[in-house]
Amino acid sequence: MTAPIVQASALARFYTVKGGLLSKPATVKALSGVDFDLQPGKTLAIVGESGCGKSTLARVVTMIEEPTSGSLTIDGVDITPSKWAQMRETVQIVFQDPYGSLNPRQRIGQILQEPLIINRRDMSAADREARAREMINLVGLRPEHYDRYPHMFSGGQRQRIAIARALMLNPKVLVLDEPVSALDVSIQSQILNLLVELQERLNLAYLFISHDLSVVKHFADDVIVMYLGRAVERAPKELLFATPRHPYSKALLSTTPRADPEARKERIKLEGELPSPMNIPKGCAFAQRCWLATDECRAAPPELSGTTHQVACLHPLG
Amino acid sequence: MAELSATPPKIEERPSALREFWYYFSENRGAVFGLWVFAAFVFCAAFAPLLAPYDPTEQFRTHILQPPAWQEGGSWAFPLGTDPLGRDMLSRLIMGSRYSFFVGIVVVCVAVTGGVIVGLLSGFAPKWVDTLIMRVMDIILSFPSLLLALVLVAILGPSLTNAMIAIAIVFQPHYVRLTRASVLSERQKDYVTSARVAGAGKARLMFKTVLPNCLAPIIVQAALSFSTAILDAAALGFLGMGAQPPTPEWGTMLAEAREFILRAWWVVTFPGLAILVTVLAINLMGDGLRDALDPKLKRS
Numbered sequence: 001m002t003a004p005i006v007q008a009s010a011l012a013r014f015y016t017v018k019g020g021l022l023s024k025p026a027t028v029k030a031l032s033g034v035d036f037d038l039q040p041g042k043t044l045a046i047v048g049e050s051g052c053g054k055s056t057l058a059r060v061v062t063m064i065e066e067p068t069s070g071s072l073t074i075d076g077v078d079i080t081p082s083k084w085a086q087m088r089e090t091v092q093i094v095f096q097d098p099y100g101s102l103n104p105r106q107r108i109g110q111i112l113q114e115p116l117i118i119n120r121r122d123m124s125a126a127d128r129e130a131r132a133r134e135m136i137n138l139v140g141l142r143p144e145h146y147d148r149y150p151h152m153f154s155g156g157q158r159q160r161i162a163i164a165r166a167l168m169l170n171p172k173v174l175v176l177d178e179p180v181s182a183l184d185v186s187i188q189s190q191i192l193n194l195l196v197e198l199q200e201r202l203n204l205a206y207l208f209i210s211h212d213l214s215v216v217k218h219f220a221d222d223v224i225v226m227y228l229g230r231a232v233e234r235a236p237k238e239l240l241f242a243t244p245r246h247p248y249s250k251a252l253l254s255t256t257p258r259a260d261p262e263a264r265k266e267r268i269k270l271e272g273e274l275p276s277p278m279n280i281p282k283g284c285a286f287a288q289r290c291w292l293a294t295d296e297c298r299a300a301p302p303e304l305s306g307t308t309h310q311v312a313c314l315h316p317l318g
Numbered sequence: 319m320a321e322l323s324a325t326p327p328k329i330e331e332r333p334s335a336l337r338e339f340w341y342y343f344s345e346n347r348g349a350v351f352g353l354w355v356f357a358a359f360v361f362c363a364a365f366a367p368l369l370a371p372y373d374p375t376e377q378f379r380t381h382i383l384q385p386p387a388w389q390e391g392g393s394w395a396f397p398l399g400t401d402p403l404g405r406d407m408l409s410r411l412i413m414g415s416r417y418s419f420f421v422g423i424v425v426v427c428v429a430v431t432g433g434v435i436v437g438l439l440s441g442f443a444p445k446w447v448d449t450l451i452m453r454v455m456d457i458i459l460s461f462p463s464l465l466l467a468l469v470l471v472a473i474l475g476p477s478l479t480n481a482m483i484a485i486a487i488v489f490q491p492h493y494v495r496l497t498r499a500s501v502l503s504e505r506q507k508d509y510v511t512s513a514r515v516a517g518a519g520k521a522r523l524m525f526k527t528v529l530p531n532c533l534a535p536i537i538v539q540a541a542l543s544f545s546t547a548i549l550d551a552a553a554l555g556f557l558g559m560g561a562q563p564p565t566p567e568w569g570t571m572l573a574e575a576r577e578f579i580l581r582a583w584w585v586v587t588f589p590g591l592a593i594l595v596t597v598l599a600i601n602l603m604g605d606g607l608r609d610a611l612d613p614k615l616k617r618s
Contacts, residue, residue: 062515088517101508105530115516165512 003076004037005172005205006061006091011035011070012229013056017278026278030056032229033070035304040172041199043206045220045237047213047252051274053229054209058177061207062093075172089119092166096178098158102150108136108161109146115168131168139164140194156187160194167198175207180215192219213256217241225249228277228285230301235309245309245316247290284313342610349606355599363415370409374566378404383582399584401575407584410566411592417567418548418596421482425547426540428486433493434536438524440494441501452498455491463488464553471559478551478567481560485550489543496539500532534608541604545597552593568593 013031031053038044046054059065061072063084072079075090095101102111112132116123123131136146139160150158159179166174176195180188192215198204210216216223216237223240225233225248233246244250251268272289275281281288283298290297292315304310344350362369378400385392386399386407398407440451458466470484504510505528513527552569554560556576561567563574568589575585 064511064515085517088515093512093515095508095512097508101512103509103513103527103531114513114518118517118519118522162512165516169516 002040005040005075006036006038006207007073008037008061009035009071011057011060011072012068013053013060013065014068028277029229029280030277031060031067032280034224034226034229034231036224036231036234038173038205038207039221040205041203042221043199043208043219045208045210045216045223046226047210047216047223048226049211049252049274051228051277052226053277054211054226055177056229057226058093058175058207058209061173062091062175063087064093089169090171091173091175092169092171093175093177094159094162094166094179097182098155098162099182101162102158102165104150107147107149108141109133111150111161112136112165112168115165119169135164135168138167138198154187155183156190159183159187159191163191163194163198167202170202171204173205173207175209177209178211179208181210181212188215195219213253225252228275228280230285231304231310231312232286233309233311233313234304235311239309243309243318245311245318246286246313247292247315247317248286250317339610343606346606346609348602349609352599352602352604352606355595356603359415359596359599360419362412363419366413366416370406370412372406372409374405374410374413375564376405378406380404383578383585385582386584398588399582401571401585402578402582405564407588410571411568411588414566414568414571414589414592415596417478417561417565418551418593421478421485421551422544422547422600424482425486425489425551426544428482429489429543430493430536430540432486433490434497434529436490437494437497438501438529441498441505441528442520442524448498451494455494458488458491459495464550467550467554468557468559471554476559476562478561478565481551481554482547485547485554488550489547492539492543493536496535497532500535501528504528504531534611537611538604538608541600541607544604545600548593548597 010033011031012029012033015028015030016025017028018025034053034057036044046057048054056065060067061074063079063081066081074087077083077087079087106114109129109132112135113128116128116131120128133143133146136143141157141160141164145153145157150161153161159182163174163179179195180191183191195206196219199206208216208220220237223233223235223237224231225240225246227248233240233244233249235245240249241253244253251270254268268291270289275285275288281298282300284290284293284301287293287297294315297314302312302314304312343353378396381396381400382404383402384396384400384404387394387397389399392399396406396408398411400406401410436451440448443451461469467481467484467488470487471480474480474483510523510527513523518527548568551560551567552572555567555569555571556573558573561570563570571589572586575582575589579586
């Protein structure tokens with residue numbers, strides 16, 4: 001096993017929100033202690049419902065936000081804000097919304113060259129242009145697109161441009177923050193195929209954030225299921241999809257639509273709402289909605305345990 | 319379509335930025351009309367000494383308050399008539415265009431430059447700096463603009479230069495607010511974050527990433543306040559706080575002639591018309607400018 005390219009331990013990110021005039025400020029625990037390793041050339045998928053901290057994790061790993069606590073090691077370097085500038089070239093991100101992530105005032109050529117202008121000051125203008133044109137080709141766009149503005153492209157093409165921009169600095173890690181959830185299903189598969197192809201060719205590691213399990217099933221190597229800022233289950237894709245052990249993962253999997261009308265459908269319907277991240281329950285965060293919960297669950301939060309198939313539950317399934 | 323896709327892909331030459339701009343600008347008829355009128359005024363202002371038939375301060379004592387040529391008692395020697403001191407109206411109007419454009423350009427340049435820089439800083443600065451800047455701007459905005467300009471001119475002393483400084487200061491907060499508002503909404507967007515992920519520094523983010531996306535409302539505001547500046551300078555001139563007689567500034571001309579409004583309509587009407595047409599033309603042009611400069615309104 002090679003050394004992991006990204007290593008996170010107990011990564012946490014809290015936000016302080018000011019209440020009203022009289023109420024005291026509250027802390028939103030968007031991310032409270034997540035560990036993971038990401039191997040070069042592999043895809044780690046993070047799944048969970050809205051508000052579980054997936055995007056916060058993406059922003060912390062991309063060095064947009066500083067973690068409140070915990071440590072993050074990228075390519076052997078312990079990340080602190082002073083190292084951000086030098087590590088930019090290693091980690092790049094593709095955002096969810098391709099309509100907001102491209103500067104509407106810049107032509108595609110300029111958008112692609114910008115990372116080079118900032119980070120490779122000694123590169124000549126001709127070299128930069130050549131590199132940008134090569135990248136346009138690599139992501140499956142046509143040469144004449146070089147001089148166009150983002151508004152002239154469809155969502156799928158824009159996402160290709162966003163991927164091309166992320167690859168301009170030859171990163172080793174690409175954080176994909178729901179890269180296909182804003183696209184049509186037919187376009188989704190094109191973009192996913194492109195990502196798979198690029199991964200093979202460039203040996204990229206992907207941190208793939210998604211709430212769409214059918215996409216994850218095709219795309220990921222390992223999966224982490226998150227609930228309210230914590231990892232509740234972590235396993236290789238095959239194991240997780242075959243035998244989910246955490247009740248939440250099981251419920252999540254049961255909601256994935258299947259194309260087989262013969263298959264018996266046992267959809268688990270969860271009661272209640274996601275607890276507020278400002279007021280996380282003392283015990284297991286999922287206990288309020290879990291059909292297996294006992295008093296023990298509500299007392300203290302369970303830790304991830306196990307070897308290849310890790311689960312944070314006192315009453316694991318299977 | 320089939321024929322098109324059969325041809326080998328070639329790299330298209332993109333049209334020059336200027337031609338592209340003209341293409342979109344010329345789609346707006348009103349804007350083109352405004353541009354021509356504006357160009358005519360610029361021409362007048364540039365070649366005023368050559369175009370004006372007489373010296374604007376020369377007094378023809380025998381032709382006091384002579385009506386325009388097409389009215390009874392008028393003559394083609396003075397096509398638009400003469401004012402109470404016997405000066406040729408046409409020459410004075412042509413020379414006056416110089417002052418008006420000078421006022422407009424200087425005021426807009428000073429106000430836009432200052433306002434945009436302060437607005438950008440305020441949008442990117444820590445919260446307390448932002449609050450401080452905005453409160454100062456609120457204080458300036460809370461005065462009636464003409465009154466504040468009057469007070470400033472009264473402090474600085476009445477002259478055209480001081481009137482321009484005063485008007486520029488009065489206009490500044492509009493640009494600061496406008497820029498800051500756009501900056502705050504643009505800053506949230508993912509393309510700014512991705513520029514940061516690419517390693518862009520503060521200055522690059524401010525001026526290269528965010529500022530171009532905030533320009534559309536600023537350009538429209540600049541075009542509109544070009545005309546407001548002319549109006550305000552005219553108003554200050556009218557109140558005796560702007561250009562001093564015998565300067566043929568349009569507002570000052572209006573002020574000098576107001577007692578003749580019933581007896582000699584041309585003395586008041588022509589400077590007023592000149593202001594109206596100029597302001598209207600600039601406003602029309604400003605609209606077209608916005609349409610042409612905003613890539614979101616372009617078609618591929």
